[in-house]
Amino acid sequence: MRLEGGFINNLSKVYGIYTLGFLGFVILMAILEQVGVSADAIGWMFVGFTIAIYALIGVLSRTMESGQYYVAGREVPAVFNGMATAADWMSGASFIAMAGGIYLKGYPYMAFLVGWTGGYVLVASLLAPYLRKFGCYTVPDFIGTRYGGNLARLCAVIVLVVASFTYVTAQITGTGIVASRALNIPFNVAVWIGLAGILFCSMLGGMRAVTWTQVAQYIVLIVAYLIPVFWMSNKLGYGLIPHVAQFDAVNRVQELQQLHQVGTLMPTAEAQAAAGGLAALKVGINDASDSLMAKWKFFTLVLCMMAGTASLPHVLMRYFTTASVKAARQSVGWSLVFICLLYLTAPALATFTKLSLLDPNLATGIIGKSVADAQALDWVQKWSSVGFLKIVDGNGDGILQINEFFMKGDIVVLATPEIAGLPYVISGLVAAGGLAAAMSTADGLLLAIANALSHDLYYKIIDPKADTKTRLVVARMLLLVVGAAGAWTAAQGLTGILGAVAWAFCFANSGLFFPLVLGVWWKRANRAGAVAGMIGGFGAGAWYLYMVQFGGMTPWLGLDGLRFGMIGMPVSLIMMIVVSLATEEPDAETQKMVDEIRIPKGRAILDA
Amino acid sequence: MSNASDHWEKTKSLLFKTLAIWVFFSFIVHWFGNSLNSGSFPGGYFMAGMGSQIAFAVLIFWFVTKQGQIDDEHGVSE
Numbered sequence: 001m002r003l004e005g006g007f008i009n010n011l012s013k014v015y016g017i018y019t020l021g022f023l024g025f026v027i028l029m030a031i032l033e034q035v036g037v038s039a040d041a042i043g044w045m046f047v048g049f050t051i052a053i054y055a056l057i058g059v060l061s062r063t064m065e066s067g068q069y070y071v072a073g074r075e076v077p078a079v080f081n082g083m084a085t086a087a088d089w090m091s092g093a094s095f096i097a098m099a100g101g102i103y104l105k106g107y108p109y110m111a112f113l114v115g116w117t118g119g120y121v122l123v124a125s126l127l128a129p130y131l132r133k134f135g136c137y138t139v140p141d142f143i144g145t146r147y148g149g150n151l152a153r154l155c156a157v158i159v160l161v162v163a164s165f166t167y168v169t170a171q172i173t174g175t176g177i178v179a180s181r182a183l184n185i186p187f188n189v190a191v192w193i194g195l196a197g198i199l200f201c202s203m204l205g206g207m208r209a210v211t212w213t214q215v216a217q218y219i220v221l222i223v224a225y226l227i228p229v230f231w232m233s234n235k236l237g238y239g240l241i242p243h244v245a246q247f248d249a250v251n252r253v254q255e256l257q258q259l260h261q262v263g264t265l266m267p268t269a270e271a272q273a274a275a276g277g278l279a280a281l282k283v284g285i286n287d288a289s290d291s292l293m294a295k296w297k298f299f300t301l302v303l304c305m306m307a308g309t310a311s312l313p314h315v316l317m318r319y320f321t322t323a324s325v326k327a328a329r330q331s332v333g334w335s336l337v338f339i340c341l342l343y344l345t346a347p348a349l350a351t352f353t354k355l356s357l358l359d360p361n362l363a364t365g366i367i368g369k370s371v372a373d374a375q376a377l378d379w380v381q382k383w384s385s386v387g388f389l390k391i392v393d394g395n396g397d398g399i400l401q402i403n404e405f406f407m408k409g410d411i412v413v414l415a416t417p418e419i420a421g422l423p424y425v426i427s428g429l430v431a432a433g434g435l436a437a438a439m440s441t442a443d444g445l446l447l448a449i450a451n452a453l454s455h456d457l458y459y460k461i462i463d464p465k466a467d468t469k470t471r472l473v474v475a476r477m478l479l480l481v482v483g484a485a486g487a488w489t490a491a492q493g494l495t496g497i498l499g500a501v502a503w504a505f506c507f508a509n510s511g512l513f514f515p516l517v518l519g520v521w522w523k524r525a526n527r528a529g530a531v532a533g534m535i536g537g538f539g540a541g542a543w544y545l546y547m548v549q550f551g552g553m554t555p556w557l558g559l560d561g562l563r564f565g566m567i568g569m570p571v572s573l574i575m576m577i578v579v580s581l582a583t584e585e586p587d588a589e590t591q592k593m594v595d596e597i598r599i600p601k602g603r604a605i606l607d608a
Numbered sequence: 609m610s611n612a613s614d615h616w617e618k619t620k621s622l623l624f625k626t627l628a629i630w631v632f633f634s635f636i637v638h639w640f641g642n643s644l645n646s647g648s649f650p651g652g653y654f655m656a657g658m659g660s661q662i663a664f665a666v667l668i669f670w671f672v673t674k675q676g677q678i679d680d681e682h683g684v685s686e
Contacts, residue, residue: 102657107641110656114634117661121630124668125623129675243658250650288641288652299635306634324686326676333668340661347657598616599684 011080018053019219025049026223030425039424043182046428047435050220051197054213054439061205061212066468069206069475070137070451072321076211081327082334084211085318087218087440089116089335090342091167092174093501095221095437098343100409102350106283108294111301113343117336118302119309124332127310128319130520132328133597135604136320138448139313139512140456143534145606146519147527148590150461155534159511160313160452162538165486167312167504168445172198172490174438181386181414182431188491194435195487198442203476206451210443211321217436218338224433225342225349225413232352232420236362242348249351253285256358260367260402263287267403271394275406278390282403285354297558304565308505311512313452314444325600353412356420357405364421371400379418383411446486450479502562503545510541510568514576522580523594529580537572541565615682622678626671633663 007014029042063069076084094116101109136142140160144153175194180187201213229242239245257263267280289295309315318335319328359365366374371393374380383389390406414434417426454475459466466474511534518525518533544567547553548560559566585591593605637644637655644651679685 107653107656110653114638114656114660117664118630118634121626121664121667121671125626125671247650247654250653251648286645286650286653288638288645288656290642295639298638298641302634302638326672326679326686329672329675330669333665333672336661336665336668340665343661344658347653595612598619599612599682600679600686601684 008075008077011077015080015215015219018216019223022220022223026425026429029428030423033423033425039427040184042424042428043184043431046432047179047182050432050436051200051439054216054436055197055200057213057216058201058203058205058209061209063205063208064469064472066137066471068208069472070320070455071317072206072208072211074321075323076321078322078327078331079334080215081211081318081322081331082336083218083338084214085315085331085335086338086342087214087221087436088210088318088444089315089339089441090221090437091171091441091501092177092434092438093170094342094346095225096174096178096410096413096434097501099346099349099353100412102347103354103412104279104281104283104407104409107286107288108298110347111298112305113346115302115305116309117339117343119306120332120336120339122306122310123315123319124329126517127316127520128332129325129329129600130597131316131516132319132322133325133600133604135606137606138452138455139316139516140452141460141606142519143512143515143530144456144460146590146593147515147525147530147586149527152527152530152534153456153460155531155538156512156515157452157456159507159534159538161449162542163312163504163507163511164314164445164449165482166500166507167314168442168449168482168486169489170500170504171438171442171445172486173493173500175435175442176490177410178414178431178434178438182428182435187493191487191491194439194442195483197435198439198446199479199483201439202443202447203479206472206475207317207321207447210447211318213443214440217440221433221436221440222338222341224429224436226345228417228420228422228426228430229345229349229352231422231426232356232416233348235420235422236352236355238352242352243344246348246351249348249355250285253351253354253358256355257284259360260358262402265401265403267392267406268394271392271404271406274392275390278388278406278408280403280406281354285351293558297563300559300563300566304509304563304569305502305505307509307513307565307569311508311516312505313508313512314441314448316516317448317451318444349416350412353416353419356416358402364419367400367402367405369400371398371404374400374405379415382418383407383415388415442486446479446483449482450475453478453482503564506541506545506563506565506568507538509565510572511538513537513569514572518576520594520597523591524580524585525576526580526583526586526590528583529576529578532579533572533576536575537568540571541568544568611682611684615678615684618678618682619675622671622674626667629667630664633660633667 140153140156143156176187176191179190202210233242233245322328322331356364360368388408388411515530515533541564545564548555641652
């Protein structure tokens, strides 16, 4: 942007106008719906308009300076960086899958809510300010400089690429799901359209462009998530604020669970076979178990997601863009505030959707009523036709029981406006929000991968003499290649959104958590220890995942594929400590460097 | 004790306090999830779905303030 200083100083005004403009657009769409414009056209306009805005911001933020390309010029204010981080962080899994998970799996699933927020305490206290002081461009940059040597840097690059690529594939899949539904196009075409939008945002302006599109995407996704929930809470008469009103709804759902025999009436084997991968509601809304195994599973998931949060490079690198160390710390707090706006709403959304379906006094309550009536509903037909929902009258009595209604968790968010009988404009809005969530995370991840490859692998290891222009051209080429590889993998349809996301967290925490944390907090940690910690932790975690997921091994102590960080992390920690102590301590220069990153004052270590 | 090592001792001590509170809201409180649900208010559901998240956000801002004070006292802030 030509008025750079002017832009930074006027952020509140710029994004204020943008927010009003977006709300105006939503109202315009609502009016168009009333005058009879088709649902398909409204879906197209929502998706087209929002992607066009992101692409425009991406093009306006183009740059040929490496400091702008890699760290947005280190001038992003704490609050706006918090907003960008929230969009970067909240992916298709948070926006599309989370409420559905709470709906279908109940209390144990809320471990994700705890894990995906508490991780920020670790980011704020253990890492973000120190990495900001360090002044690196990428996460492997820190590992490579703190421990020294190309091997350590290379190990970090490999862990980063595996974790982020697993994650980005899930996000491009999410983009494909939303775009294919909203635009009525085949999934494997939608995936490539989504990728084109993602690349437009990041190609020309790198981190700078991604930062300012992520802020714009946050605003769209949060508006899209909140409006339907507030609407439902009020429409159902539970109260103005869904977050407060949901507790009465929880109690009401618990009464209805008795009525519908949730938890006792299980799907028959034939019905489940007919429904394939879809699931019926089998657990209560709030069954916190007292069994040790249930607690262990809850805690291990919480821990894996938290440590993963603090090791995922696309999140950590957002704190490289603030103007100061103090701003980096504050920015972590703001990130969590903006994330909580959505996370605190997810349980309410799941609860009100459940209430809408289960309460026989409501027109929307289809459970316990006639199968023929349910199958005549528009939304049931629409979502059945795309394989997200199936009604199987197992006992043939013509009444829809709880164990005869099968669904994919994702539709809790995507179809709730229709389930609750809200106008179509809300569905279009939700589609735009889901797209914003998946695109913003995919942007951050693709950039993290491409930057690690261009900065750490190409510039630092292969060709240290490369000039800025060559480096930035290489970075963009890599972005294209990695993006295409991600879209190709997503089009094969190999992974569900959530499975792959949890894997990414475990890959990251197995390989990077301890090398990063001990790099700041333990001066004695040295190169050999870090390399052993990365290879050992990542190797052990990956081996365990392979054996449990594909090798037919029985999980140890209930540690399934979502929790393989519980194997990788201890191995990483022990290897790192043992090998560090068995080898020479780091030289005086490295120890001095660690002293310097521990205080905010003074020059950055890497003043690139 | 030198200024730098005093600063680091205080920083470490703040870290341990922060992590202790973090452990409480991440794990300990959810150990009692079922007991918290026993009244008419679904307390276990509240803590897992809202309570811990709010506590984490407050904790971070508290930590930032305290760390800022430590930095200022030792003259090492930017």
